[in-house]
Amino acid sequence: MYGAGGRAGRRVVAEAAGRGHEVTAVVRDPARHPAPAGAPGVRVVAGDVTDLGDVARTAAGHDAAVQAAARMDVPSEEFYRAAAEALAGGLARAGVTRLVAVGIGSLLEVSPGVRLVDTPDFPAEARAFSLGHAAELAVFEKSGLDWVVLAPPPVFLDEEAARTGRYRIGGGRVPDLEPALSFADLAVAVVDEVERPAHHRVQVAVSAVSDDPR
Template sequence: MVRIVVFGAGGKAGRAVVAEAAGRGHEVVAVVRDTARYADLAGSGVAVVAGDVTDRSQVAALVKGAGAVVNAVAPGPGDAPGTFFTAAANALVDAIAGAGGGRLVAIGLSACLDAAPGVRVLDTPGFPAQFQDFARAHAAALDVLWQAPATVEWSVVVPAMEFDPQGERTGTYRAGDTGLLTDADGVSRISYRDFAIAVLDEAEQGAHPRTHFAVAY
């Protein structure tokens, strides 16, 4: 059992990660901006605490002594995605490095995977223009991790293009590499609950150090 700090614990992915981590017997710190709004997260092995992932002093205090840190954050109504994701990544990297190092597992975006060797999904001609800014903000946060000190054992787990919040926990998934991962029918899909399994496996084992990798059925 280790102490796992989950930033963005109130979102769909964050909730799935918290549930999976608690189910494995870990001590979970669920970080949200408004504890009153997410009081239902609290339970056996789960403490809900207030924190802003872009506030470096708060992040440093929260990650101290953690066995692993999970970044499942998403921008809120008052956040600008173009700066939010990089601010969060910088705060987490600085805090973990300042604590002497540790494991950071972030949730990525399928648009940042390769559709073909050297060509990201977001750079393909058919990628929707309305999602470009959001995708490039994610890509910029990934660039922050590429430049992180060696003491920060980071990895980014990237969900499939069809990220199903209602899907069951089957207990199965496939882990790929930096390329988009699809099944025999060309479908890229994973449920939140099975994705959370992949996130916790990475938090526990660190099998994909200093890279991002696709997860799908």
């Protein structure tokens, strides 16, 4: 699990450990991110997702990898391209083929062939970050990995909502923004794709399930 100390990463680690998986939580500084209490199957290690050797070392012996790492102090395109290249090479060296990555909703389409990030009113300050994810996606597409990118809606996810275990996955279009998808249910979707791969070499939207019967 790369990016295990982040908002999405922490939930993915907890979800996977709760299902009985052995999890290696890769973070830059283990002192800041100790293993969660009551999760004996979690091992926290130092590693750099942009370093091919670190990826190969930390991924060795695992069945799949999850990428949710981000850096705000490095240009987005530089970081995400470097991370994707290190993952493609490092996972191959470690013999790990399955990769589930957390993407960004602004790369989903609002109409056929038109991504949200390319619409006229999309904020310029957010465009660079989105294009970093696009660079990552381009590297994955050229790799030999069995990858999937799960892209949540382009809004802030709910950090407080409890896990429901319900979510919707559907295509490459921007999904409904309401109700808000929780980080806990995003983690359910990620671990489900690790356990039972249903999408391959594609970016797909993941969103919340409404309780409204209409």
